[in-house]
Amino acid sequence: MNMTLTEKSALLDRTLSQLGSVLVAYSGGTDSAYLAWSAHRVLGDNMLAVIADSASLPRAELSAAVDFTKTHKIPTYILHTEELENADYSRNDSRRCFHCKDELFSRMEKERKRLAYRHIAYGMNMDDKGEFRPGQMAAEQHRAVAPLFTAQLRKSEIRTLARAAELSIAEKPASACLASRIEYGRAVTKENLSQVELAEEILHELGFSQVRVRHHGDLARIEIDRADLPRALSMKVLDQITPAIKELGFQYVTLDAQGYRSGSMNDILSASDILSAIR
Structure with a gap:
């Protein structure tokens, strides 16, 4: 009913x-x-x-x-x-x-x-x-x-x-623990959690409310709400984002063209990974 x-x-x-x-x-x-x-x-x-x-x-x-x-x-x-x-x-x-x-x-x-x-x-x-x-x-x-x-x-x-x-x-925008930003297989440490937290603070200070910074080792993959992507893609804003996030220890900074989406790290999981996780 x-x-x-x-x-x-x-x-x-x-x-x-x-x-x-x-x-x-x-x-x-x-x-x-x-x-x-x-x-x-x-x-x-x-x-x-x-x-x-x-x-x-x-x-x-x-x-x-x-x-x-x-x-x-x-x-x-x-x-x-x-x-x-x-x-x-x-x-x-x-x-x-x-x-x-x-x-x-x-x-x-x-x-x-x-x-x-x-x-x-x-x-x-x-x-x-x-x-x-x-x-x-x-x-x-x-x-x-x-x-x-x-x-x-x-x-x-x-x-x-x-x-x-x-x-x-x-x-309130959806949120999740910082560990969900670390690529599977990369150890979760206080150091890389801090890198993600500080990187997302930078983006929030620039006026982006719904963001994720995905940690891929030397590479930071930024997801921003699709409605905000046009502003993020301006050279002025990119020139603010890139050096600030590199200062946190990332060698490369990339903007994900698909924009923000919840659970994007799970895209790489195989069916067997998912089955083993829920058993």
Whole structure:
């Protein structure tokens, strides 16, 4: 049966109410922020937004995430995770995301027991289910619940609800951990994560909101939202981008003609890579 957005919103509230108390895996993105905000509205102080902080989280994203929960008086806890110490994670194969989320949910489970919360929740929605996301397997193994998915909400609907609630995250560009910018097979290190973070800061300062800097060793491959590509292709702007990013340690800087697209690093994965990652 097809539900209206009003019905889906009501189902989300009922789902959260039935949880009783919950730790919310909170990244600061629109989905997890709306989930945290909704959980606080329904459960009050019987919820806690948990931010996983490591070198793979940009400082600007951490600051914005904390600002949002402060604004809405949402209880928040910064959990320092150590996925970079795990060789299975840092070697950066197709299961990297699984190992990252396994670290997160393992640590959250310890906090859940220590603080006597009943559940762990995360921001998976209907659109996420069809994508290549090994982290979902880690969530399932740790029995994390997905209230947005239970309520059959899609990404666009979550933005609509956030807009109706006048939440600042309604129009927030999609984001992902910095490690997703490192080409598969290249070790994830604090150094190359920092290179990506600083390179993307340069692009943001130049007025580009939706960007990715993909790390291919000596080469930085820049993805910019297609609507902004004409401006990026001007010689004036290219002459600002290139030397600034080369100063970070890249020898070559290239602008991807296809523009920004989520998960472009996954394009090189074979069917066997994907199957091994989700087993």
